[in-house]
Amino acid sequence: MNQHKNYALPIFMMILLFGMISFVTNLAAPMGVVVKSQFQASNFLGMLGNFANFLAYAFMGIPAGKLLEKVGYKKTALLAILIGFVGVGIQYLSGVAESFFVYLLGAFVAGFSMCMLNVVVNPMLNTLGGGGKKGNQLIQVGATFNSFMGTSVPLLVGMLVGEVTKNTAIKDVNPVMFTAMGIFALVGLVLYFVTIPEPHIVDKDKVVEKSKHSAWSFRHFVLGAIAIGIYVGVEVGVPGTMFFFLADANAGGLDAATAGTVVATYWLLMLVGRFIGASIGGKVSSKSMLIIASGLGMILALLAIVLPIATTVSIPVFQSSAEGIAFGFANVPINAMFLVLIGLCTSVMWGGIFNLAVEGLGRFTASASGIFMTMVVGGGILPLVQNAIADSTGYMVSYWVPFLGLAYLLYYALVGSKNVNQDIPVD
Structure with missing residues (x-):
């Protein structure tokens, strides 16, 4: 009981991050409509933000797993949160600078964060839940919130953009950017001050037999x-x-x-x-x-x-x-x-x-x-x-x-x- 009580706050934070993976990732498609309007872009260019976001996975997928083994959940999660905050911040600045290139850069940086969070969140929730059925239950709760946040993004962007499709710009969806950055900042602050178990840090002295x-x-x-x-x-x-x-x-x-x-x-x-x-x-x-x-x-x-x-x-x-x-x-x-x-x-x-x-x-x-x-x-x-x-x-x-x-x-x-x-x- 004490273990669950002690970990209630980081569990809640991890569920928030589970939702943020979907929130930031799904932001790319509705943002494509905004970008098309602001920069008079084609569908191909409108989808480049989504491509930049996912391209980061090709670079970070395997390194993120190795980073988790080397420094553990907490430091990996904190680094991912910092990168995510910066990535969304760059996308916000692209609206200020009115730069399509800056927007793509922000989407790419945010993609690194989403990849790292994907590597961290599932096993971390399982560990915080003590494994077994409780751990699986927490992952299912996280996945449900992930879907909920994914559903909310096009609704929020559509509500902010409204009916003025032809004259919309990135600055019109700033509240969505600020929401994402605020959640990243809150979760990062909480995780920095809490202690969590680190079962997946690899012992440097452990000899692992190689296989062909x-x-x-x-x-x-x-x-x-x-x-x-x-x-x-x-x-x-x-x-x-x-x-x-x-x-x-x-x-x-x-x-x-x-x-x-x-x-x-x-x-x-x-x-x-x-x-x-x-x-x-x-x-x-x-x-x-x-x-x-x-x-x-x-x-x-x-x-x-x-x-x-x-x-x-x-x-x-x-x-x-x-x-x-x-x-x-x-x-x-x-x-x-x-x-x-x-x-x-x-x-x-x-x-x-x-x-x-x-x-x-x-x-x-x-x-x-x-x-x-x-x-x-x-x-x-x-x-x-x-x-x-x-x-x-x-x-x-x-x-x-x-x-x-x-x-x-x-x-x-x-x-x-x-x-x-x-x-x-x-x-």
């Missing part, structure tokens, strides 16, 4: 690492491009506020999907869950691609405006409805891919986790490719990119996830 094999020696892991990059690209690209599509006067034709509510509904469905996945996870295998999710996602993406934009439907959304946030309905192209529903599918994919990819890896699991974080860079690459296609051939045509990505995930679940290297010693 590695995580890369397993075919199902290599294909799984590719799958995680593609998955993140699909998860980010579907709502990110949808925001551009809906807020484009020549396409979806909605104001930024309404577009934000529709995109927020995608992230809300991811939250719902995670609740469903958690409730049936003990009865349904990761393989079956990934097969169903990727197959259904392909159907939804295909319907969005082939159906005419002129056909509209009314869907339930959270409505944001200058007066506040309420529940209501929005009239949108039918394509957007099917794209929003893909959120239910992407919600359960990360865990399924990770479980299948590390199955049977034994001693190589830790290094595999670092590689996974590096592959998250796919969340920047695929949406960039998708929006380059959107610029040249149209928004709905660009959704063949996530469709093909979902097809690969279906292949991985059906065939690629089988461990064909069981002869490799993993003890």
Whole structure:
């Protein structure tokens, strides 16, 4: 009891940071709409901030894991918070300087922080909870708050931007920047003064027997690492491009506020999907869950691609405006409805891919986790490719990119996830 009471405050701070990972990461897509307006940019350039954010994972994924082993949770988390504060601060300054390059620099710096926090937060919550069911419960609580914060970003940006889509600028969303910087400062201050356990610091004097094999020696892991990059690209690209599509006067034709509510509904469905996945996870295998999710996602993406934009439907959304946030309905192209529903599918994919990819890896699991974080860079690459296609051939045509990505995930679940290297010693 005393242990839980002593760690209540850092646990709360870690849950806040879990939410900030999604908050800062998901800021890139709605910021893309703002950047497009201020700098008269293309969809490709509008998505560059998202690319810069995820590009940092390619540089920091494995080093972040090694840093955790060397200096522990607390120092790694504090450094990540400092970098995150600086990254968001640079994005704020880009509005003052009215510089697209400064904005990209801020997104890139913030990406380093998000990568480091991803490496720290999950195992830290597990440790603070004492491991076992309590540790897993805390991670699930953190993941839920992560989804909630991801849902809030497009709502907040849409509410601040309102209906003046054509004349918006980075300075119009300064309150969102200040909120992020304030949370980083608060959590950093608290963590600096509390003591937390450090079970993962590696003893420098400990001799570790080297192996001629590695995580890369397993075919199902290599294909799984590719799958995680593609998955993140699909998860980010579907709502990110949808925001551009809906807020484009020549396409979806909605104001930024309404577009934000529709995109927020995608992230809300991811939250719902995670609740469903958690409730049936003990009865349904990761393989079956990934097969169903990727197959259904392909159907939804295909319907969005082939159906005419002129056909509209009314869907339930959270409505944001200058007066506040309420529940209501929005009239949108039918394509957007099917794209929003893909959120239910992407919600359960990360865990399924990770479980299948590390199955049977034994001693190589830790290094595999670092590689996974590096592959998250796919969340920047695929949406960039998708929006380059959107610029040249149209928004709905660009959704063949996530469709093909979902097809690969279906292949991985059906065939690629089988461990064909069981002869490799993993003890």
